[in-house]
Amino acid sequence: MAPYESDDSTPAGEVEDVRDGRRRAARYVVPVTVVGVAAATIGLVPAFAGSGDPDLPKISAQQLIEKIAKSDVQQMSGTVTISTDLGLPNLGGLEDSLASGALSQGGGQGKGDSAADPSSKLLELASGTHTVRVAADGQDKQKLSLIEKAAEYSVIRNGDQVWAYDSASNQAYHATGAGEHKSGEAAPKDVPATPRDFADHALKAADKTTSVTVDGTAQVAGRDAYKLLVRPKQSGTTVGAISIAVDAKTGLPLKFTLTPAKGGAAVLDVGFTQVSFAKPAASTFDFTPPRGTKVTQGDDLKAGKAGEAGEAGKAGEVGKAGREAQREDTGTTPWGGASKTLGEGWNAIYVFDTGSKGGVPSGSPSEDGAASGFLNSLGDHVTGKFGSGTVFSTRLVNALITDDGKVYAGAVTKDALLKAANAGK
Incomplete structure (x- = not known):
């Protein structure tokens, strides 16, 4: 059956706001919270999946969004590819200079900071293609590893302990008292890296400025999935469409693609290339700094910044x-x-x-x-x-x-x- 539209709109459910860890980077670069800016509101339009491969039961767009909201994946692991093409020029070494300068204003690699601090890695995902391994086991165990050419960067949460390790610099960052995470997420919220992270942004509110339909089915990472298609009804936006592939069984978003209104390659494409819902080994979330690693404690970073600020630092405790x-x-x-x-x-x-x-x-x-x-x-x-x-x-x-x-x-x-x-x- 072909998709159809209605003027009815239904809230997509409450979705946690992602902490704006990239705010510091916006000091010089135009804000690139791509989904937060582009999809502030979504109107839910009842629609039904047409025939396709795989052949899945019909589902409305509203039902599919509710399926995403109710998804309760507690255990998973997999590999995600993130490709971002904002059309920025080749900056060479300038990109590092910008990141260093911007981050030093708000917690990056300034005096007393660590190259392993998660905030120092955020800009790397703003351009190019990256491979990320993710794993989760319940509410208090997550791991994300950014795989680079000759190095690896990992963020591990195990209970109230958070470790980040940068093999290139042999530095580690340690913090305690991590907050709660939603099931199915694989890293602290300042490191959006999975299709669910971006889908949550896009579906956090609803109104009639958007057409949402079910656009057939697909297979992603060997899993049967529905395709949710989100299109703006308004003119003047640079957004063409957002496509979200949703696992038919678990409701977990498996792929997120944002294409511009002018066409061409996707601006943002985040998708699993491999995924498993088996329980990860307990050792996945264990971490001991390798010998010789420089370890920076989260409290040390805060104390260092307060000291640099002199009297003003008292207010910054x-x-x-x-x-x-x-x-x-x-x-x-x-x-x-x-x-x-x-x-x-x-x-x-x-x-x-x-x-x-x-x-x-x-x-x-x-x-x-x-x-x-x-x-x-x-x-x-x-x-x-x-x-x-x-x-x-x-x-x-x-x-x-x-x-x-x-x-x-x-x-x-x-x-x-x-x-x-x-x-x-």
């Missing part, structure tokens, strides 16, 4: 996590200014003030030099009622940084950004 929580509670940006959202659904534009004249946030000379080179390689100078500024574009997320320090960003076209900025004046 709550540590990095506390400061981030305060920002979330007050709705402020990393620069301390208020943020707001213009528009809705796929056309949402996020606006905030960096407080920096000239369009580029202030920082150290080395950071500004790296940022300036990067931004100049992407930017187009524009003018309007708002004054003047520069538009920085990727294949999905675009951002306007005005010369008076305001930022307009979203998964929308350049014209939509300029219209929003002009209306703001």
Whole structure:
């Protein structure tokens, strides 16, 4: 039966918000929380799977989304391939400079930090193709390993103990008191790496700005799956469609693909190439630092930052996590200014003030030099009622940084950004 649409909409269920560990990286690079920006709301449109291979029972889009929400995979392991193509230029060594500078502002590899701190690895997933091994056993045991050419980076959670190990630098990071994780997740939430991580973002809310249908069936990693197709009804967005392959038996998303409105290769493609729902060996979640490893304790990082801040450090004794929580509670940006959202659904534009004249946030000379080179390689100078500024574009997320320090960003076209900025004046 061919898919059909209805104006009825039903909330997709509450889905935990992923902690914005990439907020620090957005200091210089336009926000690339791809799914969070692009799919803020989803309208559930009843539809039925047509004939296909494999041949599965018919299911509505609403039923399939409910199946995802109710998925309770406690034990799993597998290999995931993550491919990201935002259309960024080849930055060479500049990418590392940007990451180092941005992260040093909020908990990356600054003085007293560790190369094994998970926050220092987030930017690596923003471009190129990566292979990740994942495993989970219940609520308190997860492991994620990023496989590189001549090295491996792993994050392991076992009870309230979290270890991260970077074999390239022979450094380890250790923290205690990890929070709860949803079943089926394989790593702390600041490391989104599985199709479920991204699907949860896309299905966290619902309205009528989106068409959601079941688009047949497929096989992913040897598993029978339904294909959930998410398309914006609004014009002006850079998002073409999101496809989520959902395991027919367990409801676990097996593959997530986001394609741009202009066509071409997927901007984001995350999928299992191998998956098993057998109980992983207990030893999978054991970790002992190899001999000679430099180990940094999470509390040591917080103490080091407070010391560097002098008297201001007294107020920062709550540590990095506390400061981030305060920002979330007050709705402020990393620069301390208020943020707001213009528009809705796929056309949402996020606006905030960096407080920096000239369009580029202030920082150290080395950071500004790296940022300036990067931004100049992407930017187009524009003018309007708002004054003047520069538009920085990727294949999905675009951002306007005005010369008076305001930022307009979203998964929308350049014209939509300029219209929003002009209306703001």
